[in-house]
Amino acid sequence: MSDKKTQMLDAMAAHVLAHGLNNASLRPLAKAAGTSDRMLIYHFGTKNGLIEALLMHLAAQMTFGLNALLPEAPMPSRRALFETVIAATRNEMFAGYMRVWHDIVAAAAQGSATHKAAAGQIIDGFVDWIVKRLPEGEAAPERTARAILTMIDGVLLMDAVGHAEMAEAVTEAFFPLE
Amino acid sequence: MSDKKTQMLDAMAAHVLAHGLNNASLRPLAKAAGTSDRMLIYHFGTKNGLIEALLMHLAAQMTFGLNALLPEAPMPSRRALFETVIAATRNEMFAGYMRVWHDIVAAAAQGSATHKAAAGQIIDGFVDWIVKRLPEGEAAPERTARAILTMIDGVLLMDAVGHAEMAEAVTEAFFPLE
DNA sequence: CAATAAATGTAGCAAGTGCTACAAAAATCT
DNA sequence: AGATTTTTGTAGCACTTGCTACATTTATTG
Numbered sequence: 001m002s003d004k005k006t007q008m009l010d011a012m013a014a015h016v017l018a019h020g021l022n023n024a025s026l027r028p029l030a031k032a033a034g035t036s037d038r039m040l041i042y043h044f045g046t047k048n049g050l051i052e053a054l055l056m057h058l059a060a061q062m063t064f065g066l067n068a069l070l071p072e073a074p075m076p077s078r079r080a081l082f083e084t085v086i087a088a089t090r091n092e093m094f095a096g097y098m099r100v101w102h103d104i105v106a107a108a109a110q111g112s113a114t115h116k117a118a119a120g121q122i123i124d125g126f127v128d129w130i131v132k133r134l135p136e137g138e139a140a141p142e143r144t145a146r147a148i149l150t151m152i153d154g155v156l157l158m159d160a161v162g163h164a165e166m167a168e169a170v171t172e173a174f175f176p177l178e
Numbered sequence: 179m180s181d182k183k184t185q186m187l188d189a190m191a192a193h194v195l196a197h198g199l200n201n202a203s204l205r206p207l208a209k210a211a212g213t214s215d216r217m218l219i220y221h222f223g224t225k226n227g228l229i230e231a232l233l234m235h236l237a238a239q240m241t242f243g244l245n246a247l248l249p250e251a252p253m254p255s256r257r258a259l260f261e262t263v264i265a266a267t268r269n270e271m272f273a274g275y276m277r278v279w280h281d282i283v284a285a286a287a288q289g290s291a292t293h294k295a296a297a298g299q300i301i302d303g304f305v306d307w308i309v310k311r312l313p314e315g316e317a318a319p320e321r322t323a324r325a326i327l328t329m330i331d332g333v334l335l336m337d338a339v340g341h342a343e344m345a346e347a348v349t350e351a352f353f354p355l356e
Numbered sequence: 357c358a359a360t361a362a363a364t365g366t367a368g369c370a371a372g373t374g375c376t377a378c379a380a381a382a383a384t385c386t
Numbered sequence: 387a388g389a390t391t392t393t394t395g396t397a398g399c400a401c402t403t404g405c406t407a408c409a410t411t412t413a414t415t416g
Contacts, residue, residue: 020288022200025373037374039394047374099287106284109277109338110198119339140350147351150344154332160287161297166328172318173325174352203403215404217364225404 005043008033009057016054017096021103055118062097063125072132078148079175081133085152086167102160123149183221186211187235194232195274199281233296240275241303250310256326257353259311263330264345268337280338301327
């Protein structure tokens with residue numbers, strides 16, 4: 001991929017993180033990238049092509065940011081791991097990604113294969129991340145990681161609709177102090 | 179509320195369940211309700227007013243459908259309750275509501291107070307529903323219900339992006355057979 | 357029955373949508 | 387250098403968006 005395209009994608013990703021993905025249209029995106037709608041179509045063929053490239057770009061960014069978050073070492077307990085992730089997703093730095101994440105989910109729910117693919121990529125990255133940080137002695141790490149990620153996404157959803165207190169209930173009910 | 183408005187809302191709710199909420203526009207909604215965009219604005223003042231009314235209508239419908247799903251009696255175990263709910267949300271009958279749910283979440287994540295309010299209503303209804311069906315002898319039923327609902331929403335999200343297999347991981351990891 | 361209010365149809369506006377036609381400049385290749 | 391391909395600007399098209407102006411019909415009320 002040419003440098004120019006990558007640069008455009010960076011700028012557009014930033015725009016999407018600030019203004020949302022699902023109602024992004026060509027002209028504002030072009031403006032954010034310092035170019036014209038004409039050029040976007042030229043480079044990406046069609047708006048769907050643009051969105052597809054943008055989704056892959058965003059997925060890669062998310063995975064990268066996640067990996068930069070915490071060293072690759074086992075956490076003392078599931079509970080600690082869970083709480084660390086939740087705290088991180090609530091960091092201002094990640095707020096844009098969380099919004100975009102729910103945009104992706106909504107589009108995927110409406111049947112968009114593109115968005116499902118992007119979601120799959122993000123999820124895979126996240127599962128790997130968790131597996132590497134699971135406390136030692138897990139019987140089925142992959143499975144546990146998937147279960148924990150699903151719970152995290154539940155909390156993320158609740159956060160999104162203004163029910164941040166749900167996280168606490170989950171922690172107490174499913175991650176008891178040992 | 180007048181009968182006419184209720185009738186319109188029913189028709190528009192059906193349309194939204196089939197075609198999505200976030201990209202619904204006045205003319206298609208009007209067509210679905212057998213009227214004109216002009217009339218929708220007349221009755222609801224503005225599009226936001228319409229969406230607000232529609233959200234409340236949908237929230238009520240969801241709560242109603244949920245209550246019709248299962249008798250109001252304690253389930254034998256958390257696991258059974260969880261599995262029953264998941265199976266229900268996967269029923270074709272509820273597919274439209276699940277799509278709309280994720281639309282609501284996405285809009286709420288972007289900051290819409292209207293959508294947050296609707297989500298809150300749906301969540302409250304769901305928590306009540308769970309509390310009434312929790313196995314007997316729960317120490318903190320309300321808290322447990324919130325925790326379970328959060329997990330359900332995590333699974334719902336995974337279902338939406340095509341990862342239905344996550345439910346299994348959650349069941350095994352967090353609802354062990356006793 | 358007359359007067360007032362509620363309800364609706366027709367037409368349209370200004371802004372935004374994805375995308376295209378056409379032509380000119382800039383870079384690349386032979 | 388000449389030919390050819392890549393890249394870009396300007397304009398615009400056909401359509402959709404939320405919403406409004408104006409006139410007319412239909413119901414309600416004194």
